[in-house]
Amino acid sequence: MAQATDPSRSQPATLTDVARLAGVSVATASKALNGRSQVRAETRQRVIDAAERLSFRPNQLARGLLAGRTGTVGLLTSDLEGRFSIPILMGAEDAFGAGAVAVFLCDARGDAIREQHHVRALLGRRVDGLIVVGSRTDPRPSLGREVPVPVVYAYAPSEDPADLSIVPDSVGAGRIAVDHLLACGRSKIAHITGDPGYLAARERALGARSALADAGLALVGEPRFGVWSEGWGRAATAMLLDQHPDIDAVLCGSDQIARGVMDVLRERGHRVPEDVAVMGFDNWQILTSASRPPLTSVDMNLEQVGRAAAHALFGAIAGARRSGVEALPCRVVIRGSTAPLS
Amino acid sequence: MAQATDPSRSQPATLTDVARLAGVSVATASKALNGRSQVRAETRQRVIDAAERLSFRPNQLARGLLAGRTGTVGLLTSDLEGRFSIPILMGAEDAFGAGAVAVFLCDARGDAIREQHHVRALLGRRVDGLIVVGSRTDPRPSLGREVPVPVVYAYAPSEDPADLSIVPDSVGAGRIAVDHLLACGRSKIAHITGDPGYLAARERALGARSALADAGLALVGEPRFGVWSEGWGRAATAMLLDQHPDIDAVLCGSDQIARGVMDVLRERGHRVPEDVAVMGFDNWQILTSASRPPLTSVDMNLEQVGRAAAHALFGAIAGARRSGVEALPCRVVIRGSTAPLS
DNA sequence: AAATGAACCGAAAAGGTTTTCTGGAACGCT
DNA sequence: AGCGTTCCAGAAAACCTTTTCGGTTCATTT
Numbered sequence: 095m096a097q098a099t100d101p102s103r104s105q106p107a108t109l110t111d112v113a114r115l116a117g118v119s120v121a122t123a124s125k126a127l128n129g130r131s132q133v134r135a136e137t138r139q140r141v142i143d144a145a146e147r148l149s150f151r152p153n154q155l156a157r158g159l160l161a162g163r164t165g166t167v168g169l170l171t172s173d174l175e176g177r178f179s180i181p182i183l184m185g186a187e188d189a190f191g192a193g194a195v196a197v198f199l200c201d202a203r204g205d206a207i208r209e210q211h212h213v214r215a216l217l218g219r220r221v222d223g224l225i226v227v228g229s230r231t232d233p234r235p236s237l238g239r240e241v242p243v244p245v246v247y248a249y250a251p252s253e254d255p256a257d258l259s260i261v262p263d264s265v266g267a268g269r270i271a272v273d274h275l276l277a278c279g280r281s282k283i284a285h286i287t288g289d290p291g292y293l294a295a296r297e298r299a300l301g302a303r304s305a306l307a308d309a310g311l312a313l314v315g316e317p318r319f320g321v322w323s324e325g326w327g328r329a330a331t332a333m334l335l336d337q338h339p340d341i342d343a344v345l346c347g348s349d350q351i352a353r354g355v356m357d358v359l360r361e362r363g364h365r366v367p368e369d370v371a372v373m374g375f376d377n378w379q380i381l382t383s384a385s386r387p388p389l390t391s392v393d394m395n396l397e398q399v400g401r402a403a404a405h406a407l408f409g410a411i412a413g414a415r416r417s418g419v420e421a422l423p424c425r426v427v428i429r430g431s432t433a434p435l436s
Numbered sequence: 437m438a439q440a441t442d443p444s445r446s447q448p449a450t451l452t453d454v455a456r457l458a459g460v461s462v463a464t465a466s467k468a469l470n471g472r473s474q475v476r477a478e479t480r481q482r483v484i485d486a487a488e489r490l491s492f493r494p495n496q497l498a499r500g501l502l503a504g505r506t507g508t509v510g511l512l513t514s515d516l517e518g519r520f521s522i523p524i525l526m527g528a529e530d531a532f533g534a535g536a537v538a539v540f541l542c543d544a545r546g547d548a549i550r551e552q553h554h555v556r557a558l559l560g561r562r563v564d565g566l567i568v569v570g571s572r573t574d575p576r577p578s579l580g581r582e583v584p585v586p587v588v589y590a591y592a593p594s595e596d597p598a599d600l601s602i603v604p605d606s607v608g609a610g611r612i613a614v615d616h617l618l619a620c621g622r623s624k625i626a627h628i629t630g631d632p633g634y635l636a637a638r639e640r641a642l643g644a645r646s647a648l649a650d651a652g653l654a655l656v657g658e659p660r661f662g663v664w665s666e667g668w669g670r671a672a673t674a675m676l677l678d679q680h681p682d683i684d685a686v687l688c689g690s691d692q693i694a695r696g697v698m699d700v701l702r703e704r705g706h707r708v709p710e711d712v713a714v715m716g717f718d719n720w721q722i723l724t725s726a727s728r729p730p731l732t733s734v735d736m737n738l739e740q741v742g743r744a745a746a747h748a749l750f751g752a753i754a755g756a757r758r759s760g761v762e763a764l765p766c767r768v769v770i771r772g773s774t775a776p777l778s
Numbered sequence: 779a780a781a782t783g784a785a786c787c788g789a790a791a792a793g794g795t796t797t798t799c800t801g802g803a804a805c806g807c808t
Numbered sequence: 809a810g811c812g813t814t815c816c817a818g819a820a821a822a823c824c825t826t827t828t829c830g831g832t833t834c835a836t837t838t
Binding site: 780805 | 809812816818819824826836
């Protein structure tokens with residue numbers, strides 16, 4: 095018997111095989127397996143047993159061909175390497191994987207030509223929708239309105255306001271970061287951040303200033319833009335301490351910068367968090383938990399961004415199209431580098 | 437015209453539509469578009485123009501249904517979050533994406549049930565093959581021989597020697613690391629590494645000892661196993677320096693550990709690399725470039741592992757099945773933390 | 779002029795599933 | 809007995825593309 099039904103040798107069983115084994119027509123077999131009502135219980139069981147014995151698995155291609163929907167979506171990332179894409183991708187995969195939807199992964203490597211190529215390939219495979227994941231929060235060109243399936247942009251919003259984009263709320267992130275520092279009793283807060291060419295850097299700075307202004311305060315000096323590296327964090331901190339030795343908090347544009355900041359603070363004899371509180375952005379586990387003390391950081395909830403994008407795409411496929419940019423809140427993860435001023 | 441051919445409103449164009457617009461039969465249209473020879477040049481051009489105007493894209497479902505091959509493969513990762521999966525995934529996506537193959541991404545989250553579920557779903561979609569990516573190099577259970585399509589295991593080999601697995605050569609990695617330190621004139625080499633429950637940790641230590649033995653030398657003390665963290669790197673270094681203050685090199689089981697090691701070395705007044713050379717494993721950019729001095733590290737060539745797995749799967753789909761565990765060489769990336777002893 | 783061959787095009791089938799429609803059987807009612 | 813109703817199963821169409829095979833046209837050769 096094992097030989098007769100050995101699935102590794104033969105082609106996968108088809109519904110016709112199941113029907114023949116059960117002694118019914120393919121139509122009846124289909125109805126039996128899909129729980130339709132026009133089948134006698136005894137017949138249904140016979141079909142189910144036959145399907146089991148043949149380890150029958152419906153051919154989704156044939157099903158999709160007929161139904162018009164394939165139960166697949168395309169996940170188009172512009173930069174797989176970037177650490178921001180991965181959590182979004184996980185969230186989306188999670189939201190889809192729970193249902194009966196499979197995800198095509200494509201990496202365009204930041205190349206518009208390659209992206210176009212992937213879109214065409216995905217449309218040829220009749221995906222039901224697309225999620226476009228960017229590697230930074232700056233707006234990106236739209237795929238265009240003539241794409242015949244719904245598209246949702248995640249992390250990097252589309253330039254076309256008619257598209258739907260799901261992004262983290264960078265302004266709000268800057269605001270809640272400062273709120274936390276204020277709650278810790280800090281008032282002389284400096285901001286060392288990354289490349290001003292990044293919208294995220296500018297928006298976080300904007301949010302931080304706005305929250306300070308609401309409290310009747312201001313940043314110590316201007317925000318110090320630079321690059322996203324520990325080295326810049328170290329250099330900027332040295333300059334900062336020369337000009338303003340009396341700061342009691344440094345809000346850093348990224349965890350990497352924060353790590354550099356903390357190193358220089360410690361070398362110069364400032365205690366963290368007793369004298370100076372330090373905060374980062376991104377909540378990058380490997381950095382926050384390895385630093386001494388562990389780093390308080392703002393998490394962008396990227397998995398949630400991915401899940402929200404997946405759900406939005408679901409909705410759009412079902413006909414409920416939205417548009418515009420939807421910003422999701424971030425959250426402060428408190429660790430040892432911030433504490434109330436005693 | 438824009439309205440009449442607006443693809444966003446209507447269903448995607450079918451070959452029938454193209455044929456009708458070109459005034460030929462579907463068969464001729466198919467032949468014209470696929471470059472078959474039985475079509476007059478003028479007719480072919482008319483069909484191509486029609487396809488262009490309708491932005492026709494062959495339905496891969498119908499094509500796959502007929503051909504028996506779908507041009508899709510499943511990429512089954514056990515842990516998307518893990519940083520080792522991503523480069524492998526990139527390499528595989530790269531190798532496939534270049535051709536006409538699309539990749540289904542599935543994340544099992546280390547759960548065997550979920551993995552089984554994904555395999556069934558992928559088989560239902562009639563993938564032509566599977567790549568199973570592990571999160572660590574320890575052998576993992578096989579999917580079983582009754583899977584009706586070729587399977588290639590990447591990074592984590594299958595326990596079944598009849599399966600084909602592509603892994604990095606961890607023993608060789610340990611060996612080339614020591615070879616580099618020896619070439620730098622170091623002879624008093626200690627080894628601080630991670631969790632001994634990881635095969636990678638044990639194999640790297642094995643390779644290191646073997647290379648030392650070939651040179652008539654031995655490690656300073658036993659390999660110090662612990663956990664994969666900076667904290668362990670710091671603690672182990674403190675103990676090491678107490679017992680063996682005269683070491684001239686530390687080979688670390690990971691870049692994280694190396695970072696902790698370097699911090700303590702510097703704090704204790706040992707210069708890197710003048711007094712003590714330090715090496716890590718994994719070549720994790722964010723750590724190697726941020727440390728002072730930049731860290732020499734062994735790169736596992738994971739993208740290449742992914743590409744090799746993809747090519748092996750290609751071959752297996754075409755009928756050339758291999759089996760066993762194939763180990764790919766790693767490479768030393770030299771940076772500032774190692775230098776010749778002057 | 780007739781026959782041969784070449785070049786070209788179209789009808790039809792195949793691939794696997796779902797759905798609609800039709801037919802048949804059993805059963806209850808008048 | 810005749811009729812209507814309900815329930816169940818099967819036939820056939822539809823989805824879209826590719827390929828095979830048969831048929832038509834036209835130029836060339838005898």
